[in-house]
Amino acid sequence: MQKQILLKKRPKETPTHNDFEVVETSIGTPSDGEILVKTIYISVDPYLRGRMNDTKSYIPPFKLNEVISSGVIGQVIESKSNRFDKNDIVLGSLGWQEYNIIKEDSVRKINTNIAPESTYLSVLGxxxxxxxxxxxxxxxxxxxxxxxxxxxxxxxxxxxxxxxxxxxxxxxxxxxxxxxxxxxxxxxxxxxxxxxxxxxxxxxxxxxxxxxxxxxxxxxxxxxxxxxxxxxxxxxxxxxxxxxxxxxxxxxxxxxxxxxxxxxxxxxxxxxxxxYSSRFEEGIQELATWLKDGRLKYEETITVGFDKTIDAFLDLFKGANIGKSLVKVAEIEK
CATH class of the missing domain: 3.40.50.720 (NAD(P)-binding Rossmann-like Domain)
Known part of the structure; x- marks a missing residue:
């Protein structure tokens, strides 16, 4: 079993814990062309607030009683895909849950030799x-x-x-x-x-x-x-x-x-x-060069524990974070 976070109701003003629901569900097993990904980091971002409103925007609103999603870095635990091996570190827009079963084209592998994995949700993300x-x-x-x-x-x-x-x-x-x-x-x-x-x-x-x-x-x-x-x-x-x-x-x-x-x-x-999605590689390469050269620094506010995900999101509207706000859900398995 695993925990996941749903949008229970649409916030009228500043969101509160009452707008969310934490439930337990089965992890499941991947089918052909799918992978099972263990969540390592969850990105919490101000733009997610807009997706909680049932209004027209550049991205569809979240549906009530469904899992909230955002940028997630995870580790492949089980693979039935030719694209990924077990223990690969991947990045994608995934659900606020401890594990995700996804199609192989839903994520991309990241190179943690360039920079720590969390940077792919911050300075390189x-x-x-x-x-x-x-x-x-x-x-x-x-x-x-x-x-x-x-x-x-x-x-x-x-x-x-x-x-x-x-x-x-x-x-x-x-x-x-x-x-x-x-x-x-x-x-x-x-x-x-x-x-x-x-x-x-x-x-x-x-x-x-x-x-x-x-x-x-x-x-x-x-x-x-x-x-x-x-x-x-x-x-x-x-x-x-x-x-x-x-x-x-x-x-x-x-x-x-x-x-x-x-x-x-x-x-x-x-x-x-x-x-600018067609030019992402250009941006990542330039940012990575500046980062390597020491001309670019970054800060991350990391909250530890899946159960703290909602708190980390609500803290955005209190100005509590410095730099990128992330939730560390689990350690990478060696």
């Missing part, structure tokens, strides 16, 4: 690729420009800022605690960092960005973003990756952005990393 393509393809940072990142100590934001530094930019991060501000300045090499809980963001941005803002990487939305628009330079670029401040609210009302965009001829473009 969807978060790293989101930062890479969002910043470079939409933000198009140029040497000497000013790049501002909200949610800067998070999984995506921390990578965005470092890539911007690699490209020769002045980088300003916005985060929610002094510990995170210190991390941005001392570990990730940001030029300036703002604590939105203790500082007036508008005033602090004016001081940190004396030459205006050329690229704003949007992860948060809300009043933080409202402070950005008056400081945009002509032809600024705004990759819109997320808006976590609005994920648990019924209405998100604020200043209108159109006038600022017109006055500065700025580009504001939403995206998801799936838009």
């Amino acid at each position: 969807m978060t790293g690729l989101t930062a890479y393509f969002g910043l470079l393809d939409i933000g198009k940072p140029k040497e000497g420009e000013t790049v501002v990142v909200s949610g800067a100590a998070g999984a995506v934001g921390s990578i965005v800022g470092q890539i911007a530094k690699i490209k020769g930019c002045r980088v300003v991060g916005i985060a929610g605690s002094e510990d995170k501000v210190n991390l941005l300045l001392n570990d990730f090499g940001f030029d300036a960092a703002i604590n939105y809980n203790t500082q007036d963001v508008g005033v602090a941005l004016e001081e940190a960005c004396p030459d205006g803002i050329d690229v704003y990487f949007e992860n948060v939305g809300g009043t933080i973003s409202d402070a950005i628009f008056p400081l945009l330079n002509n032809f600024a670029r705004i990759p819109v990756c997320g808006a976590i401040s609005a994920y648990n609210t019924a209405e998100d009302i604020g200043p209108r952005v159109q006038t600022h965009l017109i006055k500065t001829s700025s580009l504001m473009q939403g995206f998801t990393v799936g838009n």
Whole structure:
């Protein structure tokens, strides 16, 4: 038997434990062309909140009373596939459960000689690729420009800022605690960092960005973003990756952005990393090179135990994580 986590009801605002259900079910055995995968790491991500709503989006909503899924790294325990051997380490979008039986084309094997397996859910995974393509393809940072990142100590934001530094930019991060501000300045090499809980963001941005803002990487939305628009330079670029401040609210009302965009001829473009799926290998190779060269660092908040998966997800909306949030479910069998 194994445990799995279902979506019991759709959250109205911030999710709680009551919106989920933990049940036990049989593990089962794979059929021809299938593999049995033991869950090692589960990725918990803010975008999953949107999938809990029954609304149209870029990805279908979760169904009630069915297993929640996200990025998972696992170990092949039993294989009836010609593609995988027992003990292979694989990555895919799998269920929040201790074991998954899946078709052989549902996952890909990862190379743990390049970097630890967890990095394929963080700096070498969807978060790293989101930062890479969002910043470079939409933000198009140029040497000497000013790049501002909200949610800067998070999984995506921390990578965005470092890539911007690699490209020769002045980088300003916005985060929610002094510990995170210190991390941005001392570990990730940001030029300036703002604590939105203790500082007036508008005033602090004016001081940190004396030459205006050329690229704003949007992860948060809300009043933080409202402070950005008056400081945009002509032809600024705004990759819109997320808006976590609005994920648990019924209405998100604020200043209108159109006038600022017109006055500065700025580009504001939403995206998801799936838009770049045909170029993932390009991104992984570049990120891996920077990681190997020591130009790219990463942080992971790892919660241990399958029973803590819901807690780890809920902690995202409290700002409790630094870098990528993962749940370590089990050790790899040797």
